[in-house]
Amino acid sequence: xxxxSQSPSNKVTEKGKDVELRCDPISGHTALYWYxxxxxxxxxxxxxxxGNSAPDKSGLPSDRFSAERTGESVSTLTIQRTxxxxxxxxxxxxxxxxxxxxxxFFGSGTQLSVL
Amino acid sequence: xxxxxxxxxxxxxxxxIVQINCTYQTSGFNGLFWYQQHAGEAPTFLSYNVLDGLxxxxxxxxxxxxSKGYSYLLLKELQMKDSASYLCAVWNSGNTPLVFGKGxxxxxIA
Numbered sequence: 001x002x003x004x005s006q007s008p009s010n011k012v013t014e015k016g017k018d019v020e021l022r023c024d025p026i027s028g029h030t031a032l033y034w035y036x037x038x039x040x041x042x043x044x045x046x047x048x049x050x051g052n053s054a055p056d057k058s059g060l061p062s063d064r065f066s067a068e069r070t071g072e073s074v075s076t077l078t079i080q081r082t083x084x085x086x087x088x089x090x091x092x093x094x095x096x097x098x099x100x101x102x103x104x105f106f107g108s109g110t111q112l113s114v115l
Numbered sequence: 116x117x118x119x120x121x122x123x124x125x126x127x128x129x130x131x132i133v134q135i136n137c138t139y140q141t142s143g144f145n146g147l148f149w150y151q152q153h154a155g156e157a158p159t160f161l162s163y164n165v166l167d168g169l170x171x172x173x174x175x176x177x178x179x180x181x182s183k184g185y186s187y188l189l190l191k192e193l194q195m196k197d198s199a200s201y202l203c204a205v206w207n208s209g210n211t212p213l214v215f216g217k218g219x220x221x222x223x224i225a
Binding site for chain 2: 035106107
C-alpha cells in the first residue's frame with residue numbers, strides 16, 4: 001500500500017481480555033517499530049524488527065506484551081490479560097535505510113481503551 | 116543507553132520565531148530527527164541532520180552540533196497550525212531502534 005496501515009483504528013475491550021493489533025508496513029521496508037503513546041505523553045518504544053535480525057524487545061513493559069512479524073511484512077502486537085493501564089494509542093512505523101537514514105513513516109495508530 | 120531532553124511546553128506568538136532545543140547523550144550517533152505531531156494524529160517527518168550545521172527547509176530549520184550533543188528546531192513566521200508537539204529522536208546505528216524524546220508541546224497564540 002501507499003502508507004503504513006494499522007487495524008483496528010479503535011478497540012474497546014474489557015479488562016482481562018486479550019487483544020491483537022495489526023500493522024501493514026510500507027512494502028519493501030525492512031524495519032518495523034511499535035510505540036505506545038499515552039494521552040498527552042511522548043512515544044514509548046516497545047519493540048523493533050530489522051530484517052532477519054532478532055527483534056529488539058527491550059521496550060516491552062511486561063510479559064503480557066508480545067509481537068511477531070512475518071518476514072518483512074505484517075506485524076501483530078498482542079496484549080494478553082489487558083489492564084486499564086494499557087489504554088493508549090499504539091503506533092506502528094516502518095522504515096527503509098536511505099539517504100535520510102532511519103526515516104520513519106507512521107501509521108494512524110490503534111486507540112486501545114480497556115474498561 | 117540514551118538520554119534525550121527537550122522542554123515539555125513552549126508558547127509563542129503568531130508571526131514570531133521559536134527555537135525548540137534538544138540535548139542528547141548517546142554511545143553512538145548516526146543522525147538526529149525532528150518530527151511533528153498534531154493532537155490525535157501520527158508523527159510526521161520534519162528533518163534529519165547527520166552533519167554539523169543548519170539545514171533549512173522553508174519556515175523550518177534544524178541545527179546540529181555533534182560535539183555538544185545538541186540540536187534545535189527553528190520555526191519562523193509562526194502560524195496557528197504550527198501548534199503541535201515536536202519530537203526529537205536520535206538514531207544510534209544501523210541495527211538499533213530510533214529513540215524519541217518526550218516531545219515539546221508548542222502552543223501558538225494570537
